[in-house]
């Protein structure tokens with residue numbers, strides 16, 4: 001399996017569980033998968049190439065068309081990880097934003113994932129994996145009758161699954177419908193633009209990403225030969241003390257806008273401006289998701305907020 005270094009750790013986890021060799025390829029300077037380097041990483045044992053739309057750390061969309069074309073040419077499956085963009089990009093495009101092709105309109109894409117609990121606005125526990133062909137879908141199904149209990153059939157990796165998240169996802173999608181998703185996406189877009197503009201206006205920091213997408217890394221901007229002026233771990237600490245909870249990344253702080261943020265964008269930007277102004281040094285480590293907001297206290301215990 002060949003992925004960019006920015007692919008979600010879920011791929012590394014699957015590789016570990018399934019004992020698959022995971023080749024991670026460094027990304028280009030803009031944070032996108034390097035299509036040429038990914039092509040070079042394919043050999044006769046490669047079964048799957050992966051691209052993200054967009055990737056979690058930087059909010060940029062990999063060159064899916066190029067990657068999928070290479071995969072098709074080399075007879076390799078291609079998965080678009082649209083966990084973040086799957087329920088956002090279709091409406092982003094309809095709002096008139098330029099969105100590079102990432103879905104089954106791209107010939108080489110053989111599967112894609114799209115999390116309903118992100119911009120689908122459902123709660124966690126149900127997600128979507130879609131396959132280009134019934135043949136690929138069938139390979140996910142497990143049928144078994146070599147025991148005394150009759151035919152066992154299971155469609156997902158987890159066997160017995162709770163129905164409420166599935167019903168919740170169905171309800172969210174039915175309730176919002178195409179128009180509802182357009183409305184929510186318009187709010188997210190407006191908020192994302194406001195926050196991006198606000199971040200640039202503060203000075204000393206910059207937001208990663210493109211297409212004005214609402215997923216970004218806030219980084220220290222480079223100031224000439226002196227390098228960055230702002231110490232981002234310190235900024236994260238100040239934001240913590242004001243009740244915000246920004247995931248620490250290796251290169252900055254992670255931010256993902258939802259419709260709710262429309263109401264709090266101004267106070268967030270004001271706090272961020274204050275935090276940047278303090279430039280405080282800190283020892284916070286990079287953390288993702290679940291343990292973000294947990295940090296060691298001076299006695300080495302983990303304090304959870």
Ligand SMILES: Cc1ncc(COP(=O)(O)O)c(C=O)c1O
Pocket residue numbers: 008010052054055056081083084
């Ligand atoms: C871009 C991306 N891909 C994949 C995943 C799926 O990860 P998991 O299977 O661990 O929930 C996530 C989860 O947040 C994600 O953000």
